[in-house]
Amino acid sequence: MPEGPSIRILEEETRQFSGQKILSAFGSSAIDIERLNGKTIESFKTWGKHFLICFDDFTVKIHLLMFGTYRINERKELTPRLSLVFANGELNFYTCSVKILEGEINLHYNWYEDVMNKSWNPQKAKESLDKIPKQMICDAVLDQNIFSGVGNIIKNEVLYRCYVHPESRVGKIPEDKLKEIIDECSIYSFQFLEWKKNYELKQHWLAHTKKVCLRCDLPLHKKQTGVKKRRSFFCTNCQNLYQ
DNA sequence: AGTCATGTTGACGA
DNA sequence: CTCGTCAACATGAC
Numbered sequence: 001m002p003e004g005p006s007i008r009i010l011e012e013e014t015r016q017f018s019g020q021k022i023l024s025a026f027g028s029s030a031i032d033i034e035r036l037n038g039k040t041i042e043s044f045k046t047w048g049k050h051f052l053i054c055f056d057d058f059t060v061k062i063h064l065l066m067f068g069t070y071r072i073n074e075r076k077e078l079t080p081r082l083s084l085v086f087a088n089g090e091l092n093f094y095t096c097s098v099k100i101l102e103g104e105i106n107l108h109y110n111w112y113e114d115v116m117n118k119s120w121n122p123q124k125a126k127e128s129l130d131k132i133p134k135q136m137i138c139d140a141v142l143d144q145n146i147f148s149g150v151g152n153i154i155k156n157e158v159l160y161r162c163y164v165h166p167e168s169r170v171g172k173i174p175e176d177k178l179k180e181i182i183d184e185c186s187i188y189s190f191q192f193l194e195w196k197k198n199y200e201l202k203q204h205w206l207a208h209t210k211k212v213c214l215r216c217d218l219p220l221h222k223k224q225t226g227v228k229k230r231r232s233f234f235c236t237n238c239q240n241l242y243q
Numbered sequence: 244a245g246t247c248a249t250g251t252t253g254a255c256g257a
Numbered sequence: 258c259t260c261g262t263c264a265a266c267a268t269g270a271c
Contacts (some may be wrong), residue, residue, distance in 0.1 A: 002250075097252085097266090152249055212252065247269105
């Protein structure tokens with residue numbers, strides 16, 4: 001379900017409830033749900049994979065993790081983790097993490113870390129990468145405090161597009177190539193968003209879950225890489241290993 | 244039908 | 258105390 005672009009879609013779909021008063025809030029979440037009753041939603045925001053329901057004095061943070069889902073104006077059989085009922089509809093979340101962030105939301109997040117935020121700052125990402133030269137690029141790209149919103153699919157596609165082997169050390173990757181990866185994380189996320197909206201995401205995958213390199217026709221490697229041990233799909237012929 | 248995965252946190256042990 | 262490992266969460270695609 002959720003890499004950054006999918007959460008952007010969620011945010012677009014929930015805009016109809018922005019400014020609305022919560023008539024009823026319930027669910028199996030451990031947070032103090034009563035606190036939401038009667039509150040008016042100031043805005044919905046996203047930071048990478050975080051979906052944020054902002055009120056005047058606190059924010060509810062939803063993280064869909066791997067299996068989280070939501071329904072708008074309909075319900076699943078399953079008890080919702082959090083359900084919000086408005087005069088004009090309802091918003092239901094299932095199997096997700098729900099937490100409260102107190103106070104001013106801007107104090108909790110650096111918006112420039114989010115590759116899809118208007119404040120996304122590639123230069124800051126470059127500075128962060130320069131501090132972790134020994135890490136593998138496959139781990140660095142998944143670091144949510146550098147590339148907030150980037151998930152495993154985007155990681156694989158970006159590194160394939162940039163001809164960089166996922167086990168390359170950040171500090172050994174040429175400057176220009178590193179900048180290309182940084183830019184591509186944002187560019188690809190927006191393409192992902194458009195493709196996902198059109199239900200055509202998977203058909204655009206070049207490397208993720210693929211068995212053969214479409215450039216050279218050799219078999220793609222599938223391997224759990226880096227300290228994060230997330231699966232990577234890569235071509236050892238076309239993707240340069242900088243080490 | 245069993246396996247695996249678009250993710251993260253926290254517990255535990257070395 | 259820090260680091261690394263792994264269980265837990267729990268759904269749906271193939």
